[in-house]
Every structure is written in C-alpha cells, then in structure tokens.
Amino acid sequence: MAVLSVDGIRLAFDGVVAVDGVSFEVGESELFAIIGPNGAGKTSIFNVLSGVYRPQQGSVEFNGENLLGLRPHRIASRGMSRTFQNIELFSHLTVVDNLMLGRHNHMKYGALSAFLLLGRARDEELKNRSAVEDVIDFLELEQWRRFPVGLLPYGVQKRVELGRALAMEPRLLLLDEPVAGMNVEETEDMARYILDVREELGIPMIMVEHDMGLVMDLADRVMVMDFGRPIRTGTPAEVQADPDVIRAYLGEQHRSVAS
Structure with a gap:
C-alpha cells in the first residue's frame, strides 16, 4: 500500500519549468531515493511535498488525503517531517x-x-x-x-x-542530503541511523542525496531526475545499469560496476 502517491506534478516559475510530469509512489517502510545533477528539480519536489510550493498541475496524496493547497504546518501536523541540506537548528x-x-x-x-x-x-x-x-x-x-x-x-x-x-x-520522513559535507566516519554513522529508522521504527523515507554509494547501499528504489523530468525509476541495480542514467548523471565509471 502506498503511503504517498505523486501524480503528474508540474511546477514552473515565470515560464521556467522546475518539475515536469513527475509521478511516483512510496510504500510502507520503503526508502525511496531521488537523485540527479544540481538543478534537476529534486529540492523543488520536496518543497511541493511539504507545501512550500504549489504545483500548477498534478496531485499529491498522503495516506489517502490530498495535500495540495495545505500550508506547511498543516502538512507537518499530518505526519510529514523534513530535514534540510543546510542545518536549520x-x-x-x-x-x-x-x-x-x-x-x-x-x-x-x-x-x-x-x-x-x-x-x-x-x-x-x-x-x-x-x-x-x-x-x-x-x-x-x-x-x-x-x-x-x-x-x-x-x-x-x-x-x-x-x-x-x-x-x-512522522509517518513520512523527507531527508534532504543527510550526509552533505560529512567525512567518511560521519557518513557511515548517519547511514546506520537511517537504516535504524527504517528497520526499527518502520518510517518510510524519501531521500535526496548526491553520495551515490550511500544511495545505492540504502535505497529500495531510486528515481533519477534530469532537467525536471524523471528518466528512470527502479532498483539501485536497474538504475546503475541504465544507459540514459549513466550518460546523464552517474558517469562511465558506473557502467563497469553495474555490468
């Protein structure tokens, strides 16, 4: 059963399209990752989910309730919480x-x-x-x-x-680059805590992250974004083997890893 269902989101600012036709679901206890180069629309998706931005098209359902039009504090009260790339403490x-x-x-x-x-x-x-x-x-x-x-x-x-x-x-946790700026030891510690959140607390998560080692080790499924559009959604192994993903983001070194 899907905890979160996103269907056909389109978000534009003064004619510049940030998110274009994005659809995905997150299941119970799933860790769903969103990756892509800078400017691909990853953080914009988080801002749509948390109510900071309202898309011009599409729908967002959280535990069967439509979230579009709700203010951020109302969405938070329904059980969606978020961390930030830049520490907001x-x-x-x-x-x-x-x-x-x-x-x-x-x-x-x-x-x-x-x-x-x-x-x-x-x-x-x-x-x-x-x-x-x-x-x-x-x-x-x-x-x-x-x-x-x-x-x-x-x-x-x-x-x-x-x-x-x-x-x-939370009933859904949004992790915005949880290991950004960390050294190797700190990254390993954070990876362990994220696994504990999933395995011990059973909280589904959506993670935006540039550390591909972390993503491929932890995520159940991965959606790859490029220029605001999803180009592939699948398991880490499927994503790493996709030629379009390699060309757009991962780089040629991943071709040999996936083969």
Whole structure:
C-alpha cells in the first residue's frame, strides 16, 4: 500500500519549468531515493511535498488525503517531517531544546498553562520530554544533550537535525542530503541511523542525496531526475545499469560496476 502517491506534478516559475510530469509512489517502510545533477528539480519536489510550493498541475496524496493547497504546518501536523541540506537548528539552544521544538504538533496546552506549568501543561511537558529522551537514546546523543548546538561537531549537528524530525513522530520522513559535507566516519554513522529508522521504527523515507554509494547501499528504489523530468525509476541495480542514467548523471565509471 502506498503511503504517498505523486501524480503528474508540474511546477514552473515565470515560464521556467522546475518539475515536469513527475509521478511516483512510496510504500510502507520503503526508502525511496531521488537523485540527479544540481538543478534537476529534486529540492523543488520536496518543497511541493511539504507545501512550500504549489504545483500548477498534478496531485499529491498522503495516506489517502490530498495535500495540495495545505500550508506547511498543516502538512507537518499530518505526519510529514523534513530535514534540510543546510542545518536549520537554533545554534544557541541545547540539543534537548532543539528536539523539543519537534514536539510542537503534540503540545496540547495554551500559553497561560505553559507559563504557569501547572496541571495539563505539566503532564504534557513530561510526556513530550519523555519522547525527546527516546530520540536522544535512539541517536546516541546523550553526551551532547545539554550543549548548545552551535558548539557541536558538524556531524552531530546533522544528527540533531534528524532527531528533531523524528521527534515529530512522522509517518513520512523527507531527508534532504543527510550526509552533505560529512567525512567518511560521519557518513557511515548517519547511514546506520537511517537504516535504524527504517528497520526499527518502520518510517518510510524519501531521500535526496548526491553520495551515490550511500544511495545505492540504502535505497529500495531510486528515481533519477534530469532537467525536471524523471528518466528512470527502479532498483539501485536497474538504475546503475541504465544507459540514459549513466550518460546523464552517474558517469562511465558506473557502467563497469553495474555490468
């Protein structure tokens, strides 16, 4: 059963087409990757899914509900969360505080109750902090929990970014270049956490990434984009063996790997 169904999306800005006729589905617990050269339309697809952009044509259904026309916070409230290529954390806040921001959709009390921290607000605070502690344990962030995020190593900051998205308890997770700028060790760590999200939490994911080794190792299926259009969707092995994909993006060195 498809968690997300995208059909015939077309997005243009002043006549410049960013996404042209894109269709795909994401199944339960699937890791679906989108790859392509810079400017291929990958991030534009994410912005459509999360409600930042509204396409001129096509449809997006998430768990059977049409998302087009909904504002980003409404889409987030339905269980879609996202990480960003450029870290979007509050550098002066601690790891715990940044993760608590991911719980905003689960906080059911008003400003006065929050200020007084009595009754329902206190109970909700304890419940949400317990959820954050689970994320800290899951991503092995315990030693950095009280540090301001801006003082942490880059790879740890990227892990906190993932943690904030997980704190939302998503039903679909969008990963925008989760290992961009990381060294080999940090990339291996992030790959392990992404696998844990799929295998232990069962959360379906869509990943945009330029690290082809990571994509081919982790993804169940891959969609290759070029100039806003999909040129091939299939398993990693199928994609690596496709002549059009090799010519447009992967390069000749992948021909020998796939053969």
